[in-house]
Amino acid sequence: MPLFLNTHINKVDRKGRVSVPASFRAALAAQSAVAIVAFPSFRAPAIEVVDRQRMEQFSDSADQYAQFSDTHDDLSLAIFSNAEELAFDGEGRVMLPQSLADHAHITTLAAFVGLGRTFQIWSPETFERHKQSASARVREQGLSLMLRRNTEGGGS
Amino acid sequence: MPLFLNTHINKVDRKGRVSVPASFRAALAAQSAVAIVAFPSFRAPAIEVVDRQRMEQFSDSADQYAQFSDTHDDLSLAIFSNAEELAFDGEGRVMLPQSLADHAHITTLAAFVGLGRTFQIWSPETFERHKQSASARVREQGLSLMLRRNTEGGGS
DNA sequence: TCAAAACCCATTGACGCCCATATTTTCCCA
DNA sequence: TGGGAAAATATGGGCGTCAATGGGTTTTGA
Numbered sequence: 263m264p265l266f267l268n269t270h271i272n273k274v275d276r277k278g279r280v281s282v283p284a285s286f287r288a289a290l291a292a293q294s295a296v297a298i299v300a301f302p303s304f305r306a307p308a309i310e311v312v313d314r315q316r317m318e319q320f321s322d323s324a325d326q327y328a329q330f331s332d333t334h335d336d337l338s339l340a341i342f343s344n345a346e347e348l349a350f351d352g353e354g355r356v357m358l359p360q361s362l363a364d365h366a367h368i369t370t371l372a373a374f375v376g377l378g379r380t381f382q383i384w385s386p387e388t389f390e391r392h393k394q395s396a397s398a399r400v401r402e403q404g405l406s407l408m409l410r411r412n413t414e415g416g417g418s
Numbered sequence: 419m420p421l422f423l424n425t426h427i428n429k430v431d432r433k434g435r436v437s438v439p440a441s442f443r444a445a446l447a448a449q450s451a452v453a454i455v456a457f458p459s460f461r462a463p464a465i466e467v468v469d470r471q472r473m474e475q476f477s478d479s480a481d482q483y484a485q486f487s488d489t490h491d492d493l494s495l496a497i498f499s500n501a502e503e504l505a506f507d508g509e510g511r512v513m514l515p516q517s518l519a520d521h522a523h524i525t526t527l528a529a530f531v532g533l534g535r536t537f538q539i540w541s542p543e544t545f546e547r548h549k550q551s552a553s554a555r556v557r558e559q560g561l562s563l564m565l566r567r568n569t570e571g572g573g574s
Numbered sequence: 575t576c577a578a579a580a581c582c583c584a585t586t587g588a589c590g591c592c593c594a595t596a597t598t599t600t601c602c603c604a
Numbered sequence: 605t606g607g608g609a610a611a612a613t614a615t616g617g618g619c620g621t622c623a624a625t626g627g628g629t630t631t632t633g634a
Contacts, residue, residue: 267498284623355624377480377494379477400492433617437614508591509592584627587623597614598612601608
């Protein structure tokens, strides 16, 4: 299982390419991924990124519910119709499609934000503001939820 | 399970490296850990350190809840986007990233503080002050709270 | 035929890896 | 029990490798 950590800010060059952080690539390589799947977040001006495996999981679970629920129907439309597969070049970069860059207001810099099993791509300034307000909320509400116990059986 | 005890003060060299105390490394080696995960404490100017296993557990539980709860979403952001995996070099040192050193006000000395299952890294002066006020609180309030049994199921 | 994108190569700066030295601890034996 | 050898730990620095970036060239596809 991949583990995406930290925030890396990389340049978007004139051709629209960005280096995916080496540590993220390493996390993906563990499952021999040659590409990633990106789609606009519907909660924020950011790009959601998952590996192909996970996208297929989305697809499976969407299949189960889409026919019964307008919400899921809308959800899968939002995700799949806007998702793009981004392939790595020889140097570990991807082309950032214009539509996604626009959605996230990315021009010359891209912030790769590790979120554990997935990561996001933001404009650095937008992300900084988002992070501030999120951490303010965390301080207000306390940490109890995080300290939830997992079942200690067979950890990976 | 690792057990981190005592406080060790080590130097941060010009390149930003610090030796992790040998006893801490021994505790980690029991699970053949080659790296640790560090992130800024929300509660204090200190660096929280956990092993990778524990981070994977966070990741799993966050994965389940983040999509349904704004609180968990904020928490994942606070933890993962600020967390870094620190790998040991051949001498048992790690690179202390600038952002973490800044958060803890660490410049030339780092205090490794064992807290049982995890440990923290402080600036020695800051930690000294923190310890003073903490022990004052303990004297005032008594130890009953600390000695309470945790409710966790099957700790090893 | 032209534009976009995939491919290839060069540069630079940071980090990982290695070796050298200093300091502390452990352990053995007188 | 004290001294001293040997090992383990902590610290400092040199150097090679790789990640990030930029630019050029070839291929693809409209």
